[in-house]
Amino acid sequence: GEDVEQSLFLSVREGDSSVINCTYTDSSSTYLYWYKQEPGAGLQLLTYIFSNMDMKQDQRLTVLLNKKDKHLSLRIADTQTGDSAIYFCAEAGVRNTPLVFGKGTRLSVIA
Amino acid sequence: DSGVTQTPKHLITATGQRVTLRCSPRSGDLSVYWYQQSLDQGLQFLIQYYNGEERAKGNILERFSAQQFPDLHSELNLSSLELGDSALYFCASSVGVAGGEQYFGPGTRLTVT
Numbered sequence: 001g002e003d004v005e006q007s008l009f010l011s012v013r014e015g016d017s018s019v020i021n022c023t024y025t026d027s028s029s030t031y032l033y034w035y036k037q038e039p040g041a042g043l044q045l046l047t048y049i050f051s052n053m054d055m056k057q058d059q060r061l062t063v064l065l066n067k068k069d070k071h072l073s074l075r076i077a078d079t080q081t082g083d084s085a086i087y088f089c090a091e092a093g094v095r096n097t098p099l100v101f102g103k104g105t106r107l108s109v110i111a
Numbered sequence: 112d113s114g115v116t117q118t119p120k121h122l123i124t125a126t127g128q129r130v131t132l133r134c135s136p137r138s139g140d141l142s143v144y145w146y147q148q149s150l151d152q153g154l155q156f157l158i159q160y161y162n163g164e165e166r167a168k169g170n171i172l173e174r175f176s177a178q179q180f181p182d183l184h185s186e187l188n189l190s191s192l193e194l195g196d197s198a199l200y201f202c203a204s205s206v207g208v209a210g211g212e213q214y215f216g217p218g219t220r221l222t223v224t
Contacts, residue, residue, distance in 0.1 A: 031211045043215040
């Protein structure tokens with residue numbers, strides 16, 4: 001079945017760039033998503049990329065997709081303490097199937 | 112604020128009991144999803160309803176059931192509760208049946224003692 005893998009922890013200094021990586025197994029994935037979960041809150045959609053794209057930029061966020069290696073990354077430029085959260089990668093496979101989430105990467109930003 | 116509401120925010124109950132969690136989706140959204148989040152299992156998809164009909168089923172135990180009502184709100188029923196059912200339960204909603212862009216509620220924290 002589908003599987004989405006992420007590293008569990010990442011620690012960066014304020015002002016540096018953060019790169020959160022994700023690998024997935026379903027080659028039929030159509031969209032790939034990044035969600036953010038702040039402490040005590042639900043998940044919030046950050047951005048997504050369609051599988052025929054290589055890159056998407058949205059302000060401080062850059063999503064890179066390597067479809068051949070089934071590798072997705074989220075780069076956060078100029079990371080701030082407010083970016084401390086858990087980031088989930090998710091993939092949507094064949095049409096109408098539920099999202100498959102990774103276990104989440106906990107980003108800690110050190111001032 | 113995502114527009115998705117969940118009640119109650121916290122629930123403490125004993126093993127063997129039954130509880131009902133409630134979710135109201137964003138206005139206009141027809142799909143409702145239920146997830147369980149625990150430290151060891153991560154975020155697990157339980158079940159999806161679309162416009163009142165069950166659409167997809169994930170790792171939902173037989174002791175758990177859900178439904179979506181004509182006004183599109185949904186309820187998740189958990190029965191014969193065990194200690195391991197203690198978790199955060201999230202509801203999410205989306206416009207269509209294929210819901211990549213999901214909007215999550217704030218969750219219900221269930222503690223089973």
